[in-house]
Amino acid sequence: MIPRRCSSCAAPTGAGDRFCESCGQRLLPTSQWLSSTTRGGTCAFCTSGDIDRDGYCGECGRRRSPGRDRVELDLGSIAAVTDRGPHRRRNEDAAGIGRAGSAIAGIVCDGIASTVRADEAAHAAVNAGIVALARDLSDGASPAVAARASFRHALAAVTVVGERLGTETPPSCTYASAIAKDGTIVVCWVGDSRIYWLPARDEDGGPVCLTVDDSLAGQLAAAGLRVAADLGADGAALIRWLGADADNVEPHLGSLHPAGPGRLVLCSDGLSRYLAGPADLVGGRAEQPGAAARRLAQTALDAGGHDNITVIVIDVQSRAGPDGSHHPTIPEGGSRP
Known part of the structure; x- marks a missing residue:
């Protein structure tokens, strides 16, 4: 584990210290995380355990999200919104966001509606993963190593939920995570939740989707083949997911070394189904991540909101990358997306 040090004087500090013994500086937590599914516990803003029954932190006064139908999470440079939408009985999406040192990370999971208690799968995956x-x-793992490990924890958590319920169609969900750290972005996914990169500068290219849907239509399109119009729902059906029946699924893993700053957008298909292309995600240059997440969720609601909607927006102040290119890697037991 990397020793914790004061951000002001660099003196070593203990894991439970709230102030530096050398200079008196208030210590920032080594990591902060928020989930759309958690209640009580430790405050993600100041790490205090003093949470009252109404969800307010006795130390900093912030309130945890009171419900799941509509949850907004905000850590400044990363923010998320998840919304049940007007047509679904419950919100089967989940989101988690966090910061650890110079790293920023987010996870979106979309419960698969054709399975029993899909919301429990998404909630379990996000909580275990984030x-x-x-x-x-926080312990110094590289983004790629952390992404793989997080996925395995999420898959294990969903598997436990399925085994506990013991149904013929165990709870299942998609998974999409993104980590930005020191000029490198690592994305990890299974299913059809998507991750987009929106460069802040015109000279760095246009918006692009970094993921490929795990569906027949998605795989055909990625291979440059024409997708027949008569595929219909069969073409959109998932061929990979997280669940007790997922048969040791391995995630897709990709990396991006952007040439300049930009923004990551992670979303469930409750938003992506309404997009003509990645450019539809672009907002004002001065728009903060929280405002952008709310705008994009509202875009889906205004378009009909026929599914649950979840979106995470991450601001990335990237160091100059070596070539600004997207480098997918082949996961163990998987295939190049």
Whole structure:
């Protein structure tokens, strides 16, 4: 584990210290995380355990999200919104966001509606995944190592939910995570939740989707083949997911070394289904991540909101990358997306 040090005087500090014994500086937590599914516990803003029954932190006064139908999470440079939408009985999406040192990370999981208690799958995956990301990144793991480990924790958590319920169609969900750290972005996914990169500067290219849907239509399109119009729902059906019946699924993993700053957008298909292309995600240059997440969620609601909607927006102040290119890697047991 990397020793914790004061950000003001660099003196070593203990894991439970709230102030530096050398200079008196208030210590920032080594990691902060928020989940759309958690209640009580430790405050993600100041790490205090003094949470009252109404969800307010006795130390900093912030309130945890009171419900799941509509949840907004905000850590400044990363923010998320998840919304049930007007047509669904419950919100089967979940989101988690976090910061650990110089790393910023987010996870979106979309419960698969054709399975029993899909919301429990998404909630379990996000909670297990974001905690693992925060811990491993705080301990100095590389983004790629942390991404793989987080996925495995998420898959294990969803599998446990399925085994506990013992249904023929165990709870299942998609998974999409993104980590930005020191000029490198690592994305990890299974399913059809998507991750987009929006460069801040025109000279760095246009918006692009970094993921490929795990569906027949998605795989055909990625291979440059024409997708027949008569594929219909069969073409959009998932061929990979997280669940007790997922048969040791391995995630897709990709990396990006952007030439300049930009913004990551992670979303469930409750938003992506309404996009004509990645350019539809672009907002004003001065728009903060929280405002951008709310705008994009509202875009889906205004378009009909026929599914649950989840979106995470991450501001990336990237160091100059070596070539600004997207470098997908082949996961163990998987294939190049």
